[in-house]
Amino acid sequence: MAIRPVAVMPKFGHMTGKENLEAYPLHKAAFFNDTQTILQLLRNGRRSISEKDMHGNTALHIATMLGHREATALLLANNAPVRTKNVDGWNPLMEAISYGDRQIITEMLRKLKSQTREHLSQRKPHLLKVFKELGDFYLEVKWDFQSWIPLLSRILPSDVCLIYKKGTKLRMDTTLADFGERNWERGDITFLYDADGPRGNQFIIMDNKTKVFQRGRNEESEMEVDEEVDVLMSTDIVNARMSTKTISFQPAYSGWVFKHAREEQLGDYPVTFFTVDGMKLTTRKRREHLSNEDVKKNKSMLTSLATGSMVGDDEFIVR
Incomplete structure (x- = not known):
């Protein structure tokens, strides 16, 4: 049986009763799906639509947690932020996925994409300035996956990415194209990005x-949005946080008996190596919205990725 999250009105120490409810009137209106009060508060400018309660929830969080379609639609129509996370690291879209209302998820996903485009558009002048100030360069990046399981590292993917930068243009070449049957499919793919290019021509993918x-x-x-909603509703809700508060850098040493700082020559530049400690990555998952079949399918997909093979949908048919 799936357990639905319950929205709780904020509590403030010695404050009780009516004072609790009146501390955040916009949140209260969202809690009771009171669209008239929401509209009145927003029109009067008495409350910010981005305001958070003591749990970090916005009014959109509250309306979404309770599945209030009317309040959610009204808040989204007034451009309520979808990316904002509460103290537990969940944003309204994640809460919508947890509740499982496809209509709310679809509306919120569209709004998130719209707000993301608007945010990128606002940052474009700064991005262009950075690109113009940054010198042109050519860079090779080698990456691979390693595992303690014997022989597994040999079949995990690896690649050398070639990155070129000239003016406001970026190019990246990669040979890892797709996943095939028990193999990582190789190809010759190029990504082109022009920060100052006309809309619709800024990003191009080429299969050489x-x-x-x-x-x-x-x-x-519409079909692509529906497909994305299908994926969101059938996979884990994941929240990843990286903390650098305790991070530290220590010089790396080489040598068995007489240890010395590890240094190498990279082209015309001397390079000194450091080890990084104290970086903390925390990943949290929620799956109260998933059926047993979804959980089984996701687990099998992760297993197939680890072994370099793919599993067909016919293997998940419940008989």
Whole structure:
């Protein structure tokens, strides 16, 4: 049986009763799905739509947790922030996925994409300034996965990415194209990005083997949005946090008997190595919205990725 999260009105120490409810009138209105009061508060400018309670929840969090379609739609229509996270690290879209109302999830996903485009548009002047101030360069980045399991590292993916930067343009070449049957499919893929290019031509993906390309679009079709909602509703809700408060850098040493600071020559530059300690990555997952079949399918997919094979949908048919 799935357990739904319950929204709790904020409590403030010695404050009780009516004082608790009146501390955040917009949250209270969202709690009771009172659209008239929400609209009145927003029109009068008495409360910010981004205001948080003591738990870090916005009014949109509260309306979403309780599945109030009317209050949620009204808050989204007034551009309530979807990316804002509460003290536990969950944003309204994550709460919508947890509740499981497809209509709310779809509306919130569209609003999130719209707000993201607006945010990027506002930051474009700063991005262009950074690109112009940063010198042109060529960079090779080698990455791979390692595992303590014998022989597993040999079949895990690896690649050398070539990155070029000139003016406001970036190019990245990679050979890891897709996942195939028990293999990591190799290819010849190029990503092109022009920060100062015209809208609709800023991002291009090219397949150099098949001689085809695709332009990045600012808006998805209805079918693509529906497919993304399907994925969100059938996979774990994941929140990852990285803390650098306790991070420390220590010089790396080499040598068995007479240890000395590890240094190498990289091109024309001397390089000194450091070890990084104290970096903490915390990952939290929620799956109260998933069925047993969804959990089984996700687990099998992770297993197949680890072994370099893919599992067909027919293997998840419940008989």
